[in-house]
Amino acid sequence: MHSTxxxxxxxxxxxxxxxxxxxxxxxxxxxxxxxxGVDLDVYPGECLGIVGESGSGKSVTFAxxxxxxxxxxxxxxxxxxxxGIDLRGLNADGWRTLRGRDIAMTMQDALTALNPALTVAxxxxxxxxxxxxxxxxxGRRDAARARAIEMLRLxxxxxxxxxxxxxxxxxxxxxxxxxxxxxxLSCRPKLLxxxxxxxxxxxxxxxxxLDLISDLRRELGMSVVLITHDLxxxxxxxxRVAVMYAGQIVEAGVTRELIDRPRHPYTRGLIGLIPRLxxxxxxxxxxEGQVPELIGLGGTCRFYDRCDFRxxxxxxxxxxxxxxxxxxxxxxxxxxxxx
Amino acid sequence: xxxxxSPLLDVRNLEKVYxxxxxxxxxxxxxxxxNLRAVxxxxxxxxxxxxxxxxxxxxxxxxxxxxxxxxxxxxxxxxITFDGRDITKLPHREMTALRRRMQIIFQDPYASLNPRxxxxxxxxxxxxxxxxxxxxxxxxxxxxxxxxxxxxxxxxxxxxxxxxxxxxxxxxxxxxxxxxxxxxxxxxxVSALDVSVQAQIIALLGSLxxxxxxxxxxxxxxxxxxxxxxDRIAVMxxxxxxxxxxxxxxxxxxxxPYTRALLSAVPQIDAGPKRERVKxxxxxxxxxxxxxxxxxxxxxxxxxxxxRQETPALRKVAGQxxxxxxxxxx
Numbered sequence: 122m123h124s125t126x127x128x129x130x131x132x133x134x135x136x137x138x139x140x141x142x143x144x145x146x147x148x149x150x151x152x153x154x155x156x157x158g159v160d161l162d163v164y165p166g167e168c169l170g171i172v173g174e175s176g177s178g179k180s181v182t183f184a185x186x187x188x189x190x191x192x193x194x195x196x197x198x199x200x201x202x203x204x205g206i207d208l209r210g211l212n213a214d215g216w217r218t219l220r221g222r223d224i225a226m227t228m229q230d231a232l233t234a235l236n237p238a239l240t241v242a243x244x245x246x247x248x249x250x251x252x253x254x255x256x257x258x259x260g261r262r263d264a265a266r267a268r269a270i271e272m273l274r275l276x277x278x279x280x281x282x283x284x285x286x287x288x289x290x291x292x293x294x295x296x297x298x299x300x301x302x303x304x305x306l307s308c309r310p311k312l313l314x315x316x317x318x319x320x321x322x323x324x325x326x327x328x329x330x331l332d333l334i335s336d337l338r339r340e341l342g343m344s345v346v347l348i349t350h351d352l353x354x355x356x357x358x359x360x361r362v363a364v365m366y367a368g369q370i371v372e373a374g375v376t377r378e379l380i381d382r383p384r385h386p387y388t389r390g391l392i393g394l395i396p397r398l399x400x401x402x403x404x405x406x407x408x409e410g411q412v413p414e415l416i417g418l419g420g421t422c423r424f425y426d427r428c429d430f431r432x433x434x435x436x437x438x439x440x441x442x443x444x445x446x447x448x449x450x451x452x453x454x455x456x457x458x459x460x
Numbered sequence: 461x462x463x464x465x466s467p468l469l470d471v472r473n474l475e476k477v478y479x480x481x482x483x484x485x486x487x488x489x490x491x492x493x494x495n496l497r498a499v500x501x502x503x504x505x506x507x508x509x510x511x512x513x514x515x516x517x518x519x520x521x522x523x524x525x526x527x528x529x530x531x532x533x534x535x536x537x538x539x540i541t542f543d544g545r546d547i548t549k550l551p552h553r554e555m556t557a558l559r560r561r562m563q564i565i566f567q568d569p570y571a572s573l574n575p576r577x578x579x580x581x582x583x584x585x586x587x588x589x590x591x592x593x594x595x596x597x598x599x600x601x602x603x604x605x606x607x608x609x610x611x612x613x614x615x616x617x618x619x620x621x622x623x624x625x626x627x628x629x630x631x632x633x634x635x636x637x638x639x640x641x642x643x644x645x646x647x648x649x650v651s652a653l654d655v656s657v658q659a660q661i662i663a664l665l666g667s668l669x670x671x672x673x674x675x676x677x678x679x680x681x682x683x684x685x686x687x688x689x690x691d692r693i694a695v696m697x698x699x700x701x702x703x704x705x706x707x708x709x710x711x712x713x714x715x716x717p718y719t720r721a722l723l724s725a726v727p728q729i730d731a732g733p734k735r736e737r738v739k740x741x742x743x744x745x746x747x748x749x750x751x752x753x754x755x756x757x758x759x760x761x762x763x764x765x766x767x768r769q770e771t772p773a774l775r776k777v778a779g780q781x782x783x784x785x786x787x788x789x790x
Contacts, residue, residue, distance in 0.1 A: 175654050325721055325725045326517075327725065329739075329740075350655060352729050353727030353728055353729050390656070394655055394656060395655070397730065398684055399730050401687050405659045405663065406659065408660075411626075
């Protein structure tokens with residue numbers, strides 16, 4: 122995506138490549154540009170973290186990728202290439218074959234995303250019968266059921282052969298999240314988009330679910346996009362990360378490098394407000410102010426009003442610039458602000 | 461924390477049991493009675509001016525405990541002493557009067573504010589309910605309160621939907637503090653907020669505590685937040701306090717296997733050496749049928765036969781903390 126690139130990514134071509142993505146929602150107050158000029162690459166086998174607060178555009182970016190932007194919202198501009206396919210040129214049939222088979226997404230809230238009127242078996246088998254190409258012609262249903270049980274075992278549901286005929290409400294929150302992951306992974310997708318897979322879960326269950334996603338990524342060799350607001354999760358589970366603010370990526374890079382040497386004032390603010398268990402004396406420094414309304418923005422840095430380092434030259438559209446090896450930042454005052 | 465002073469709040473063997481299937485129809489249908497012991501003979505105290513943090517996973521009984529302490533739920537047994545006075549059986553009217561000194565800030569700033577009332581009405585209501593201020597004074601006191609939580613007098617006539625989540629939580633804080641309470645339960649006050657807003661509210665609660673000399677019982681499932689606001693921390697599991705002690709000590713050297721599992725599961729952004737992960741298997745058991753012996757033994761990687769038989773009591777260990785575990789090295 123940019124001139125400098127680490128050895129990890131220079132060899133392979135990206136599985137998913139997004140350029141200049143712009144997604145808008147008409148509202149009574151005006152046109153909300155929820156995603157404004159996002160460039161992203163996801164490489165085979167990697168885990169990319171997308172971090173940002175609510176309204177930063179992280180979920181809408183990937184709703185755009187998977188063609189599920191809720192009407193009246195629409196993708197206004199940009200290109201999205203997935204494994205040689207132009208996603209913006211896909212028709213309904215094209216989407217049906219791609220979604221669930223090659224790209225799968227798990228939603229934030231597992232209880233509302235699962236169908237309460239269908240058993241877990243029916244929900245996993247439905248995906249398999251629609252997409253799995255390697256099921257035998259004869260006894261397809263039996264094979265699908267066997268595969269569904271195997272998936273539940275893979276995600277760590279005890280007694281999967283019995284539990285598979287239960288309904289979603291008979292499972293705990295953590296178990297429902299696992300079932301959703303099982304559905305998403307049942308056709309061995311090349312890309313898993315996990316949207317806040319653990320926000321509703323307790324920490325011990327969260328750790329189990331995230332470990333599961335990491336293990337399966339290694340086992341199945343898929344790519345994972347992990348959308349989260351938790352920098353701790355990003356630090357422990359992702360290879361690269363993009364930080365979003367008010368519809369734009371403001372900083373992107375290799376996870377460890379970005380967290381250890383954040384350049385953008387917003388990223389530094391975000392890191393500064395994580396309560397650290399390792400240092401209880403470190404004060405939590407709030408970022409004052411609020412995220413701007415996403416209407417009629419442009420011609421200025423979006424973090425301007427909240428930034429300690431704002432200057433007159435921030436009053437323009439700021440481009441992403443290389444800030445090191447595979448590290449880009451959208452700030453013109455990096456040098457001054459680091460002093 | 462001052463050891464010699466008498467605690468502002470002292471809770472002994474507090475128990476809260478919900479009787480399920482006790483309705484008329486269920487009794488006619490002869491469904492078996494079910495007892496859900498949400499809080500199981502819990503004892504702790506909170507000293508004036510300190511913050512006691514309460515952590516535990518969802519369903520462990522932390523919110524029920526806090527609400528029972530305020531007698532928003534009636535305790536089944538045990539005693540609650542507030543400022544030297546036994547309030548366990550205090551009649552309704554006296555309890556209402558006492559609530560001026562015991563307040564609560566709720567988790568959900570969306571559901572806990574009446575959407576049809578203006579900010580002035582919401583924040584001023586406790587004053588008129590308790591007949592503390594003249595009608596003419598109410599507005600002045602509301603304005604002063606709004607300013608101390610970072611809102612403006614121009615917000616008086618607005619309604620909850622016109623505010624962001626963080627601002628709504630500020631309204632909830634103003635409502636809780638306008639009566640000048642000494643003890644405040646903060647029930648997951650920042651869980652519904654974005655991280656940058658969360659930090660603003662934590663900072664606000666901290667400065668209000670110092671200015672007004674408040675005592676907090678602070679509930680959160682976010683251990684990072686608890687670590688930063690608490691003087692002492694209590695850890696709950698299935699209705700029991702399994703470990704309690706000074707915040708630093710408990711976070712640095714957690715004793716109970718559950719506390720260790722909980723802390724080691726928190727994702728850390730620092731590179732440094734990782735805490736040794738204590739992995740738990742399985743889910744929280746049903747509180748309707750808690751395991752016998754130590755309730756944690758079904759998920760504890762160190763459980764031995766004794767843990768399945770005998771319920772451990774809180775006991776002193778090295779340092780100032782207490783832990784409910786049979787294991788020697790715990």
